[in-house]
Amino acid sequence: MTTVLAVANQKGGVAKTTTVASLAAALSGLGRKVLVVDLDPQGCLTFSLGHNPDRLESSVHEVLTGQVPMREVILETDEGISLVPATIDLAGAEAVLLMRPGREFSLKRALATLDNDFDVVLIDCPPSLGVLTLNGLTAADAVLVPLQCETLAHRGVGQLLRTVSEVRDITNPDLRLLGALPTLYDARTTHSRDVLADVADRYDLPVLAPAIPRTVRFAEASASGSTVLAGRRSKGGQAYRELAENLVAHWDSDAELKTFSTS
Template sequence: MSRIIIVANQKGGVGKTTTSINLAASLAVMEKKVLVVDLDPQANASSGLGVYPEDTRLSSYHVLSDPSCSAEAVHSTSMSFLSIIPSSQDLVAAELELVSKPAREYFLRDAIMPLRDDYDFVVVDCPPSLGLLTLNAMCLGEEVLVPLQCEYFALEGIARLLQTYGLVRRRLNPDIRLLGVLLTMYDGRNRLSRQVKNDIRKTFPQHLLETIIPRNIRLSEAPSFGKPVLGYDIHSKGAEAYLQLAREIVSRHAQA
């Protein structure tokens, strides 16, 4: 049975989609069967893995509308062990359509649970918000991974995310746990980056992952070629960092 990892942060620009793509690709390189679920209407995780809306018939929008079509919505990628349920702009309407439905928080769970035995990992890329799409992801998942950019306002929004996580755990999904907080866009030459790292270590001593993702131009360039960084420049510092993250996550268990 697969481990389901929810990559979430309601703040944009923190490396959430970059983490979803490259963690999934790194796990696939380790010959783990991985399914990415793109829940962001911007569909950046989809295009970052070379899957574009015009090439697909079914997307995560259709999966939320009709969970029984989830297997048909899975698309292969250029990597042997990596598949994706892509997103599309139609997903914008999903939150409005789900609002009036009973058990609206569990539609994604109903769609993905029948597939989980086919994969070692399911990685869900959430939108930069704490709306119904992210709530569906948290009701599906067992582990939450929080990418956090090394900047002054990094800690400002995380309290709300953790509040939502706590609420979901108490009322909707008691099995969910915090996998860890992942520092991204780290520049060791920058005093602010070092200060943020120290502050986060004090705030989350048990949950801060050892792996730190550096600021790296190859990570920024790779999505424009429809590739994870491993397929673009496997020798880059960004690729090395995400391979290290994958190894850490394989050996790490989520904590309460």
């Protein structure tokens, strides 16, 4: 069965897109067949995986609005990851979907047509809690929350957790909260550790290991249309490889997820 993981946080700049692209590449490296879905109208995931959103004729927008089947918009990438791309047209999808009954299930229905062709589907949710994010959460088995290790990082986390609870009550009772993923982590400071301890205590939220370090390699990789796992090895790429191994062990053998010690 396909495992569907939504990566969500309505706060921008927390490395959602970096996490989806890098984790997808790491899972592909472990032999998993991976599909990523770009639900952000900005199309950053699409661009970072080597496709120009401005040159695409169809995208996830046409899928969600029922114009084309999902199979017809899937693109392949240089790193062996399959991609459902996004374009700026997606910004108008929310208005279209709001007029339709069962609008939160549009993505779930589209993924069901793929007949479990993929081992893992990663959904890059936009930085909001609108209809697109609700589609991602409704379609997912679990949700991962990237969380930057900076002051006020917890702002919005409570609202996201309330949304997850509401989705469980209304559209997806089986949705699991996988935990928070520390990003932009600077091991040289105690500040990052203090932020994570605050989040873990305040929301009783598991903090997954390893923490993703702050590194310029992420920006360089996105600009070149590849992931941080391509090319020379880096601490960031290694962290995502370890996270992928952690998740695969959890999915395959129900092993307990490794968590970050905040003590």
